[in-house]
Amino acid sequence: MEGIWKKKDLLSLYDLSPEEITYILDTAEEFKKVSQRKVKKVPALRGKTVVNLFVEPSTRTRMSFELAEQRLSADIINISAETSSLKKGETLLDTAKNIEALQVDLIVIRHSAPRAPNFLAKRLKAGILNAGDGSHSHPTQALLDIFTIREKKGKIKGLNVSIVGDILHSRVARSNIWGLLKLGANVTIAGPSTLVPREFTQIGVRVCDNLRDALEGADVINLLRIQHERQQASYFPSISEYTNIFGLNKESMRYVKPDALIMHPGPINRGVELDSSIADGPQSVILEQVTNGLAIRMAALFLVAGCLKGRDTSQ
Amino acid sequence: METASSRTLLFDKALMDTAILSVAQSIVSEYSPKDIPRLAFIGIQLRGVPFTERLVKIIGKLTESTPEIGTLDITMYRDDIGMRKALPVIYETKIPFDINDRIIILVDDVLHTGRTIRAALDAITDYGRPSYIKLAALIDRGMREFPITADYVGKTCILSGEKRIRVSWTETDDEDAVYQIEKKTQGTK
Numbered sequence: 298m299e300g301i302w303k304k305k306d307l308l309s310l311y312d313l314s315p316e317e318i319t320y321i322l323d324t325a326e327e328f329k330k331v332s333q334r335k336v337k338k339v340p341a342l343r344g345k346t347v348v349n350l351f352v353e354p355s356t357r358t359r360m361s362f363e364l365a366e367q368r369l370s371a372d373i374i375n376i377s378a379e380t381s382s383l384k385k386g387e388t389l390l391d392t393a394k395n396i397e398a399l400q401v402d403l404i405v406i407r408h409s410a411p412r413a414p415n416f417l418a419k420r421l422k423a424g425i426l427n428a429g430d431g432s433h434s435h436p437t438q439a440l441l442d443i444f445t446i447r448e449k450k451g452k453i454k455g456l457n458v459s460i461v462g463d464i465l466h467s468r469v470a471r472s473n474i475w476g477l478l479k480l481g482a483n484v485t486i487a488g489p490s491t492l493v494p495r496e497f498t499q500i501g502v503r504v505c506d507n508l509r510d511a512l513e514g515a516d517v518i519n520l521l522r523i524q525h526e527r528q529q530a531s532y533f534p535s536i537s538e539y540t541n542i543f544g545l546n547k548e549s550m551r552y553v554k555p556d557a558l559i560m561h562p563g564p565i566n567r568g569v570e571l572d573s574s575i576a577d578g579p580q581s582v583i584l585e586q587v588t589n590g591l592a593i594r595m596a597a598l599f600l601v602a603g604c605l606k607g608r609d610t611s612q
Numbered sequence: 613m614e615t616a617s618s619r620t621l622l623f624d625k626a627l628m629d630t631a632i633l634s635v636a637q638s639i640v641s642e643y644s645p646k647d648i649p650r651l652a653f654i655g656i657q658l659r660g661v662p663f664t665e666r667l668v669k670i671i672g673k674l675t676e677s678t679p680e681i682g683t684l685d686i687t688m689y690r691d692d693i694g695m696r697k698a699l700p701v702i703y704e705t706k707i708p709f710d711i712n713d714r715i716i717i718l719v720d721d722v723l724h725t726g727r728t729i730r731a732a733l734d735a736i737t738d739y740g741r742p743s744y745i746k747l748a749a750l751i752d753r754g755m756r757e758f759p760i761t762a763d764y765v766g767k768t769c770i771l772s773g774e775k776r777i778r779v780s781w782t783e784t785d786d787e788d789a790v791y792q793i794e795k796k797t798q799g800t801k
Contacts, residue, residue: 299699345694603693606697
């Protein structure tokens with residue numbers, strides 16, 4: 298039976314239907330099993346070339362994508378900002394066109410400019426996967442979060458999911474909000490009022506000013522990293538004040554349901570947004586998120602590669 | 613998609629049952645009682661799976677044993693990824709037993725080009741090293757593109773390239789029947 302995935306790019310969950318999101322999650326379940334076998338590799342992307350164009354630094358997303366590509370038998374080239382010609386003043390489009398001239402099939406891009414992946418997707422025949430673009434979108438992170446929730450809770454619809462922290466700068470929050478709302482979850486956001494845009498209420502998100510309201514009744518609590526590198530201005534007085542008011546610690550855990558999942562996209566600032574004992578505690582699924590990220594990226598690469606008909610030069 | 617008018621009934625349920633029984637009997641007759649416990653069956657998704665279940669039920673009765681069953685989806689092992697409009701849905705692969713040193717009976721509903729079997733062999737060997745892999749097909753419709761042949765065949769029915777065979781199972785399609793379908797769109801098997 299033919300699948301419903303027909304897109305050559307994965308840019309944002311905002312662009313996807315609930316069915317398409319569910320289809321990626323279902324596909325990822327089979328890819329998760331590949332990593333549990335003795336032979337952790339399938340020939341699905343044999344003969345395909347993938348370029349990881351990381352104009353903004355990344356360790357875990359890049360490693361996850363790279364491993365996913367290897368487990369699909371693709372050939373890989375890594376380009377990072379420090380070593381690329383972008384440093385010499387080449388435009389992003391020129392860099393990408395040069396990559397494409399080498400008959401590359403897929404480009405995984407991370408960029409600080411929102412919609413940089415959309416810009417390339419429109420202009421290139423290669424499939425584009427967004428690995429994070431500024432504060433806009435990080436679809437594979439949201440998909441792995443939703444996959445983890447679905448795996449643990451058996452469903453998404455009707456669940457109460459609270460996202461706590463710097464929502465304003467967070468592509469992870471935006472992608473999660475779009476994906477979760479499309480699948481029928483109730484989404485709450487909380488954090489310092491300077492970092493929690495009120496506009497989100499317009500799309501059906503509940504906004505909380507205090508942590509307790511966000512924790513009580515939540516089935517899932519997704520804590521975001523306080524992003525020092527994105528805060529030129531002061532959005533809150535001090536890190537210690539943030540920790541006191543919005544950090545999840547033993548004290549605030551009293552409001553958390555005993556079966557609620559504690560999630561974090563990493564890297565964790567231990568003792569800032571999340572207490573160590575909770576990060577390592579029984580409700581934490583943080584490392585499972587990492588494991589599932591690999592499966593999601595394998596599924597995403599596979600589905601996108603399956604829709605590159607017409608650009609196969611050997612045919 | 614095919615329309616109802618473009619299909620002709622080839623086999624009804626009774627003929628299918630006969631074919632399944634004959635495959636089961638030829639498998640059982642080939643192995644000594646000592647080797648029967650080494651048999652394990654892997655059905656190729658989607659319509660090889662109900663065939664496997666039926667087959668194993670009969671073989672279990674004939675040999676007074678309960679052979680192990682697995683399912684295999686070959687989509688990740690296809691040789692035409694990126695050459696189609698869209699990829700097929702990936703169904704569950706579940707091989708809940710050690711395949712090393714076993715006699716694996718690979719099971720599919722229709723044997724056609726042999727490409728599915730080529731992919732299945734690659735997939736199975738990623739799970740281990742069976743002593744033997746044998747192939748059982750309910751229908752061999754000919755038109756091979758690879759040098760692959762089945763060890764156990766229910767019915768042989770050579771059709772031209774424009775025609776397709778569609779095996780329906782109550783489990784997946786609400787009835788037991790085999791149809792011949794006039795190909796209208798570019799299909800693959």
